Amino acid sequence: MKRLTLWVALLFSASLWVGNYTVDASHSNVGFKIKHLMISNVKGGFDKFEGVFEYDDKSKTLKSMEGNISVDSINTANAKRDEHLKNEDFFDAAKYPTIGFKLTKAEGDKTTGALTMYGVSKEIYPRT
Secondary structure: OHHHHHHHHHHHHHHOOEEEEEOOHHHOOEEEEEEEOOOEEEEEEEOOEEEEEEEEOOOOEEEEEEEEEEHHHEEOOOHHHHHHHHOOOOOOOOOOOEEEEEEEEEEOOEEEEEEEEOOEEEEEOOOO
């Protein structure tokens, strides 16, 4: 019984340092900026998205991270352009309704992950 109590205490104390978090969409954004005709920039974002991550406060490391964006929620402040971006010329939201990301590696402040668009996943990594 002492051994079981010790294991439960160890597991509980370890979980004090690891936190599971959900992205608060009301205090977050997913945005982009695209150069248009080499003259100006078009800014936009996605209004519907979700994400979760696990962070170990003791070791200061990101353990996992995953997120999804609803392609149909694209917003560039121009309804006609948004509809064009949703069609098969660009995102094809009817066929591929989400864009996803899943962390595959985290070292310090550099992360690598799989970005999934059009049903295809590719590894992305930070520029150095």
